[in-house]
Amino acid sequence: MELAPLATRQCQDCPIRTRAVCSRCSDDELVALEEIKFYRTYPAGSTIVWAGDAMPFVASVVSGCASLTRSMADGRTQMVGLLLQSDFLGDPSRTEARFDVTAVSNVLLCHFDRERFARLTETNAHVRGRLLEMTLDELDAAREWMLLLGRKTAQEKVASLLVIFARRLGQQTPDGLQFDLPLTREAMANYLGLTLETVSRQVAVLRKTGAIRTQGARHMLVPDLDALLGASGDDDDGDVLA
Amino acid sequence: MELAPLATRQCQDCPIRTRAVCSRCSDDELVALEEIKFYRTYPAGSTIVWAGDAMPFVASVVSGCASLTRSMADGRTQMVGLLLQSDFLGDPSRTEARFDVTAVSNVLLCHFDRERFARLTETNAHVRGRLLEMTLDELDAAREWMLLLGRKTAQEKVASLLVIFARRLGQQTPDGLQFDLPLTREAMANYLGLTLETVSRQVAVLRKTGAIRTQGARHMLVPDLDALLGASGDDDDGDVLA
DNA sequence: CGGCTCCTTGAGAATGGTCAAGCTGCGTGG
DNA sequence: CCACGCAGCTTGACCATTCTCAAGGAGCCG
Known part of the structure; x- marks a missing residue:
C-alpha cells in the first residue's frame, strides 16, 4: 500500500x-x-x-x-x-x-x-x-438513511445495506457481484438501528431465500441485484449513502 | 402578516x-x-x-x-x-x-x-x-436525528420533539414554556418513525407523569424543561434540528 | 345540526429485542 | 504442531414494545 x-x-x-x-x-x-x-x-x-x-x-x-x-x-x-x-x-x-x-x-x-x-x-x-x-x-444521503431508520423493516434494512456495498465494492463475476463486508455484524447493527442478533438472523433469511450466497460471515455473492433490491423496499433505485 | x-x-x-x-x-x-x-x-x-x-x-x-x-x-x-x-x-x-x-x-x-x-x-x-x-x-441536525430514529424509544422520541418545539417556539410564562404544536399527530409520527396512535399514547403518558400539561391537542405547557429533557434521553443538551 | 378532520383509547398481534448457549476461525504460546 | 483463548457469529426461547385494527369522542365549519 x-x-x-x-x-x-x-x-x-x-x-x-x-x-x-x-x-x-x-x-x-x-x-x-x-x-x-x-x-x-x-x-x-x-x-x-x-x-x-x-x-x-x-x-x-x-x-x-x-x-x-x-x-x-x-x-x-x-x-x-x-x-x-x-x-x-x-x-x-x-x-x-x-x-x-x-x-x-x-x-x-x-x-x-x-x-x-x-x-x-x-x-x-x-x-x-x-x-x-x-x-x-x-445531506441527501443522510436524509435517505432517515427513511431507512424510521420506516423500513429489519429485512429491508439489511438488504438495503448489502445493496450499497454490492454497488460500491462489488466485483462482477460470472456468478454475480462479489464483495467482502467491511463491517462486523455489530457495526452493521449500529448503522441500521438494529441488534447484532437481528442482523445475523436477517442475513440468514436472505441466504435461505436465495437473494445472497455467503462464504464465511463476511464474503458475499449477489447473484441478482434486482432480487436484492426488491427485498430492500427500494422500488426503483432511490440511491443511498454518500 | x-x-x-x-x-x-x-x-x-x-x-x-x-x-x-x-x-x-x-x-x-x-x-x-x-x-x-x-x-x-x-x-x-x-x-x-x-x-x-x-x-x-x-x-x-x-x-x-x-x-x-x-x-x-x-x-x-x-x-x-x-x-x-x-x-x-x-x-x-x-x-x-x-x-x-x-x-x-x-x-x-x-x-x-x-x-x-x-x-x-x-x-x-x-x-x-x-x-x-x-x-x-x-447535516449535523440530520445526523442527530438518525440517533433518535435508530435508537430512541417511543417515549424518548416524543419528548425529544417537544423539547425542540419548546426551545424554538416556546414563550416563557410564570407557569413555564408555552407553545402551539405546528404538527398534527400524524405529521409528528412521520417525523419520529412511529404511528400516530403511538404518538398519541406517549403524549398521554408525558401528561400523566407531569412532564407536560396540555390544553386541547395542540397547546402545550412545559413546566420544567429539564424534566422533559430527562424523558428525551438527552442527558446534557446534545442539540437537535437546524 | 350534520359532516368533516383530528385525536384518543382499547384489544390483540407481530416485529424485533433480550438473554443465553454454543459454534467457528484465527492467532498465540506451550 | 496442537491446544487454548478470544472475538465474532449463529441460533433458540421468551418477552416487550410498538403496530394494527377498530370504535368512538372533540372541535370546527358550513
Whole structure:
C-alpha cells in the first residue's frame, strides 16, 4: 500500500485526485494545499477523534473506511455516517468534533490544519464550491438513511445495506457481484438501528431465500441485484449513502 | 402578516435578514439578490414541490413551517427535514427535487431563480459561505436525528420533539414554556418513525407523569424543561434540528 | 345540526429485542 | 504442531414494545 513514503507524496499522483475536495483545483492551487497537508494512518479499530474533542484538522479519506457514530449516555450507539475513499471529514468552521470518528479498516487520511484550510476556503472558490457540493450530497444521503431508520423493516434494512456495498465494492463475476463486508455484524447493527442478533438472523433469511450466497460471515455473492433490491423496499433505485 | 405588498418588499426590512442565506451580504450585494428574488405564499397543506419534479428555484422560508418528506412505494413516509423561519430550501446545483416539500402551516417563501442563484454563488463569497455553513448545520441536525430514529424509544422520541418545539417556539410564562404544536399527530409520527396512535399514547403518558400539561391537542405547557429533557434521553443538551 | 378532520383509547398481534448457549476461525504460546 | 483463548457469529426461547385494527369522542365549519 505504501507506494511512496507518505511525506513525499505528490497531489498529482493521489488516488483520490479526481473525486476529493481538491478535485477542481488548478495546479497552482494544489501547491497551496500541498503546503498545509500531512498524511497519517490509523489502524483498524482505533479512534480518530472523540465527540466533543477539539478538532484541529479536517481531512480527506485516501483509503480505508471510517465511521461516524453518536452515542447516548447508557451506551446505545448509532452510526450516522460511513466515510469511504475520497470522502471528506470535518467542518472548517467548527472547532469541536460532534461525533466519534472510528477507523473501521486501516485508514489513510490526508489532513489539513483546520484554521488554515478555513482561511483557504475564503479565497479558493474551487475548494469551497466542491466542499459545498459534497456536503449537499451527504445531506441527501443522510436524509435517505432517515427513511431507512424510521420506516423500513429489519429485512429491508439489511438488504438495503448489502445493496450499497454490492454497488460500491462489488466485483462482477460470472456468478454475480462479489464483495467482502467491511463491517462486523455489530457495526452493521449500529448503522441500521438494529441488534447484532437481528442482523445475523436477517442475513440468514436472505441466504435461505436465495437473494445472497455467503462464504464465511463476511464474503458475499449477489447473484441478482434486482432480487436484492426488491427485498430492500427500494422500488426503483432511490440511491443511498454518500 | 402582509405588512407591505409582497412585490415591493425591501430586503432591508426582511424579518429573516440577519439569519437567512443572505445574512452576510453587503448592501450592494443585496441589490443583486433583490433583482432575482420573488415572493410566493403557499396555504397550509399544499405541496410546494414533488420529489422528482424539476426544481426551477431555491428559496428562503420567510415565515411558516414546511416539511421535507420521502416516501416508499407502498405509502410509508418519513419526514426528513423541517424548515422553519430563515431556513433554506433547495440545492443550487441540482435540477430535480429529491424530496416532497409540503407547507405544514401557511408559508411565505422568498424564491430565487435557481440558475441565476447558482451563478451568483460562483462570484458571491458571502452567499456561498453562508450556504455552506447552513448546509453543514443541517447535516449535523440530520445526523442527530438518525440517533433518535435508530435508537430512541417511543417515549424518548416524543419528548425529544417537544423539547425542540419548546426551545424554538416556546414563550416563557410564570407557569413555564408555552407553545402551539405546528404538527398534527400524524405529521409528528412521520417525523419520529412511529404511528400516530403511538404518538398519541406517549403524549398521554408525558401528561400523566407531569412532564407536560396540555390544553386541547395542540397547546402545550412545559413546566420544567429539564424534566422533559430527562424523558428525551438527552442527558446534557446534545442539540437537535437546524 | 350534520359532516368533516383530528385525536384518543382499547384489544390483540407481530416485529424485533433480550438473554443465553454454543459454534467457528484465527492467532498465540506451550 | 496442537491446544487454548478470544472475538465474532449463529441460533433458540421468551418477552416487550410498538403496530394494527377498530370504535368512538372533540372541535370546527358550513
